[in-house]
Amino acid sequence: MKKALIICAGGMSSSVIAKRTTELFTEQGKEIELDATSATQGATTIEKDKYDLYLVSPQTKMYFDNLKKAADKVNKPIVNIPPQAYVPIPMGIKKLAGVVEENI
Amino acid sequence: MESEKLQEIAFEIILSSGNARTLIHESFPLMRAGKFTEGREKLEESNESLKEAHKAQTGLLQDYANGEAVVMDVIMVHAQDHLMTTMTLREVALEMLELYKRQG
Secondary structure (H helix, E strand, C coil), X not given: CEEEEEEECCCCHHHHHHHHHHHHHHXXXXXXXXXXXXXXXXXXXXXXXXXXXXXXXXXXXXHHHHHHHHHHHCCCCEEECCHHHCCCCHHHHXXXXXXXXXXX | CCHHHHHHHHHHHHHHHHHHHHHHHHHHHHHHCCCHHHHHHHHHHHHHHHHHHXXXXXXXXXXXXXXXXXXXXXXXXXXXXXXXXHHHHHHHHHHHHHHHHHHC
16 A cells, blocks of 8 residues: 655645545555645654655645655655646546656 | 535635745745845735635625525635635735835
């Protein structure tokens, strides 16, 4: 099982997106799971090194550089989520699943 | 109105507000460096993003005014939080721009 973590401002919108994307992967029989957290917890969570990929939500792009420093320390990939892949409709979720598979 | 549609609107508000917030944060180092024109441009750009968020919100209010039942979801409250705090931050940033100018 591979794991990815979405980081957004409050960890709320990312929870919705993480849940839907995990559901899609389960439907497709793929062993990938997504979690969510807030930007304030982002760096400390990354330091614990429990995920294979980190995703930064488009509305918290401004924290990317800081989070990248933490991800570089544990040598894990981190990417910005494009806005069109951060929408809770099937099309958006599919796009995010693509981003995850490309980078994990 | 379906909860899926509401969620979509909430995400639109969150994304546009987040984009605006990123631009406001980009204006701060410019102001500090005395680049007032560039700083102001960022704040103007951020206003365009806020307008997008407002557009999404206005649509919702119009539906409500037309008698359509709009169920208040927690994600919508969260979206409002994003929008209002970002609008306040922009107002403060505009004031800071004037202060930095006076100082420089």
